[in-house]
Amino acid sequence: MHPLVSALEGRLIVSCQAYPGEPMRDPGTMAQIAASVERGGAAAVRAQGLEDIRQVKEAVDVPVIGIWKDGTEGVFITPTLDHCLAVLDAGADVLALDGTTRPRPDGRSFAETVAAVRERFSGPIMADCDSVESALAAAGAGADVIGTTLAGYTDARPRTEGPDLELLGELARALPATSVLVAEGRVHTPAQAAACADAGAFAVVVGTAITHPTTLTTWFRDAVES
Template structure:
């Protein structure tokens, strides 16, 4: 594992569809500000945003993904070869993809997708998973990073609330030593981030709590304007 990743912060710089924050120049500025203030890398959504940040921050560590929805599958994080190739081509250093055991769009198989990304692109891959079992499987297929990103967001974990801190110790104990373990999802405070490192994560990804302007403002507004009974 690259030593610079230890105890590291990766900032997820994303914005929802329809938000004025979603403009590539805004995303690139937020990514630049994050990197200047101690983030070791950024996690970005869409080839357009990856390319914009790569142009503004040529030396940045970029984890890229592309969210695409399909009627025949609930997998939406870089679901197919088309998305993997586009994110890599835009300038990502690592390609993040859903590595759960769910049915993928157009019946693509995770195993063949990982193999093709390695053989044809030589791309490092981050497996976004929801369980210890899926994390270990992803690593065995060739994924270089494993993240707890989807804990609480899949059908089998929907009743659970992230972050999946309890997944970290068993994953660290069973993953190959060279596999980078990331805690992502639901990290809403510096203390929680510190706790994740203490449980075995090499680095943490924080998104909404830092760059989620739309969701953060909406939450404050709702709490302030809520009528008390």
């Protein structure tokens, strides 16, 4: 296991992202948020976009998991080899990319993309998966970290109200011992984060519930107005 990954065991990772068009959609703001969650105990941060990755990398001492979202349909999380290489050039310590079995925009398979990345990068690769099938395939292709990031966001599985604990349990049993399982997706409370760990997650990623005030405000607004 890569030392950078082993240091994340039993720890919290925080995703620092804002959607296009939002007031906080600014790399400098995301870097400040990353520095704030590091102070709160985040063991790593996940950053989206090349300039965000650069500025977050300068703002924190913990590892930066980098992605590049390009588009909104199909495979759009670091979707091509060119995107992967750009994320690495921006300074990401961990490369994260779509790990589903869906067709990729450049025609390469996930395995072919990982093989090409490995020609120049020996650090950890995280696969954002949506099912047991895609997770096992990604692990077989050489991904170091398997995330449940896309569970419920494709046609592979129904979307659960909170994190997909059933999928986490299945993957904890099915993945090879060399794979690291990270829970990500709809982890909205500390209790849910603990449940992910209990289900077998090596580490847990939380995003919206920590770093997205627009969504948080709607939760409280709905509670008050109802």
